[in-house]
Amino acid sequence: MSRKITVNPMSRVEGDLKIKIEIADGVVKDAMASGVMFRGFEKILKNHFPEDGLVYTPRICGICSISHSIAAASALGAVSAEFTPSASGQYAKNISHATENAMSHITQFYLYFAPDLLNRKYKDLADYRVLVRRFAPLQGESVVRIMEERKRFLEILGLIVGKWPHTLAIQPGGVTRSLGSSEIFRIKGILASFTSLVEKVLLGMPLREYLEMETRADLESAFSGDGAADLGLFCRVAGEAGLMRMGSGPGRFLSAGAFPRSDGSLYIPSGYWDGERLAELEVEGITESIRYSFFTAPEGSSSPFDDASEPRWDKPGAYSWAKSPRYKGLVVEVGALARQVISGDPLIRELHSEYGSTVFTRVFARLHEAVKLLHEMGSWIELLDPEENYYKKNVVRENGAGFGITEAARGFLGHWLSVENGRIRNYQVITPTAWNCSPRDDKGRPGALEQSLMETAVEDEDNPVEVDHVIRSYDPCLVCTVH
């Protein structure tokens, strides 16, 4: 006997996600992920001035708006005559981008992921009452504190990029505001107070001490006692709830790289992890399939530079407005786990080799990365020069093509821009959740989330909370995916 379940709408994800699963003998046998909301940004942008990308594309997504600004600015930079960006401007961009990513990770855990741990399935866990006390939606002790403090943390964005979401401060040559020593000092202060909250509520130990942990054994001994802070509590509950090996992904990772430094190196490296080893990212290897998407085009997969797809809402056989990006034809997973494995983070590498890419490792990697970003932001602030001009002008060429890629909180984000006679000929955006939550491609291969859902064991078909865990472990952002 098999049973079909449709979850529509899926709550506590960004945007409209519809999930259809088929369960037989307590195991998910089939899964289909659909993005259901289409706006047509790429069509709207055609024939606009190239710089309009900076206005329009951040508005694809209210939660990773700065990541879109970063990608748009670097695509615009790529079609500009040669220029040298402002060094302080670059670090100011990094700090803003890291603020958005770190805050997104932390908010996702408390507001979107953790409420599922209060599911009735876990009523008998020893920690259940602690979970309710800390994570109850809009009421839990930790949730309320995080909701309060995340706003103070976001004041960093007020000081650098003026408003958020949707700023125009991020430009190819830096940021539009030159920070003075007062602003720099205030940013430092905000970071320090948010860091101490994270130490208290999430880590239960000083940031430095946490970052020294490199092995699973370190982690276990640090989080063994009762009364652990939220990260320790999560690790313990994840073990008891079976999240360690739940929701296994495709095993291949992709990172665009992010946070350039003034010497040209990247704090988060780009790369491709094929399951065993690391290789260089080859951007030409990216294609999009629309076989099961509500689009028609002359042929199957196409390069993002000359996408000719047209929306067709009633296309037979299609089930998602998301396209299916593939890397060298393969399904890959993107996000914090991908980045940390590709970066060679010792703790994440060890957890990943033990458990693989699962609900636990995805969620843990996200929080781990947030903590690392807070640390790194501190060192970037030291590099801000209160005397420098934070903006360097760039001149966009009349004709040309270029792309800008970066890492949004949820993973690989790319903007492909081609300009003809001073106007946008083609603008193509590939977002993290398109990688993770794509429908099947032209070879019929399910997307990363679909694969992760398949073979997931469901204890109680009337309460398939395991499915929720797997979906939210990817932190889907559907407003980005279908744009």
Add this chain to the structure above:
Amino acid sequence: MKNLLYLQGLSCGGDTISLLNAEEPDLLTALKMLGISIAWHPSLSSEEGDDVLGICSDFLEGKKSLDLLLIEGAVSTAPMGTGRIHCFMERPFAEWVRDLASVAEYTLAVGTCAATGGIPASGTNPTKATGMQFHHGKNGGVLGEDYRSRAGLPVTNIPGCPAHPDWIIETLHLVTSGKLTADLLDYANRPRLFYTGLAHHGCTRNEFYEFKSSATDFGQMGCLFEFLGCRGTQCESDCNSRLWLGRTGSCTRGGYPCIACTSQDFPPQNSRFFTTETIGNIPKYLPFDVPKAWYIGIAGLSKMATPERLKVNSVSPHPVYAQRKEERGRK
């Protein structure tokens, strides 16, 4: 307790994110103060799937009173007016909006997209998107010009890309205390409270503006109106005195031009961002709060009187403290 239902159409979720940034009071405190219970919100609630259908059905069948209906995002009407291109729980979102709005005590459009269509409804408008009761400057939208909520009001528009969290929460305050009346709304059905002044008011660059002492590029301190396309003098919004993110910033304080995101015609078509378009020497778009002829006259005069300090600082990234004691009062 008043029941609040929040749905998202063609949206980026940015107004919800902005709402989470609310302070004085913050969102949770505000809900308590105003006696509002969130019946469902796509990112804040636990219910999903069929439970949401149940919640919406209860409102439609009158089992529960829908006191506050908040819509974020534009509403698609493609293909051919059906809205089937964007379904919510297997039904066109547009139909849900029409049905729920017909039983709502108050209907609020949160953000520019819901108010007037915004970006999804711009340019080629691939989804035939529109606002709740306006399509950009034209009356109509998905509910039509004549729509009135049970309280007898049209859709209260809270535009902004995103809307300022204060605007959302203070509108809820007006509504739940029964103080919102039609005469408190302006020509665009926005609460006058927030949309009477201009984004220009409160701008820290106003001294530069007064003396037409302008930044020639970003990263500088001068006024952004003359060369860099700032629409702050044509944007009805109090955001530059209210300020964002713990009152730490605004667009012009962040060094970039206002793009008039609260306007019905946002995003403007056939005009450039980041560059002031001119006809002859005169900007194509002139300030709302000064008569045109006066503006032109005063601008010419004030340019002749610009203090040296402003000339230097307008194109400098940081203040130049050139004015020593013995220079005071001299030219």
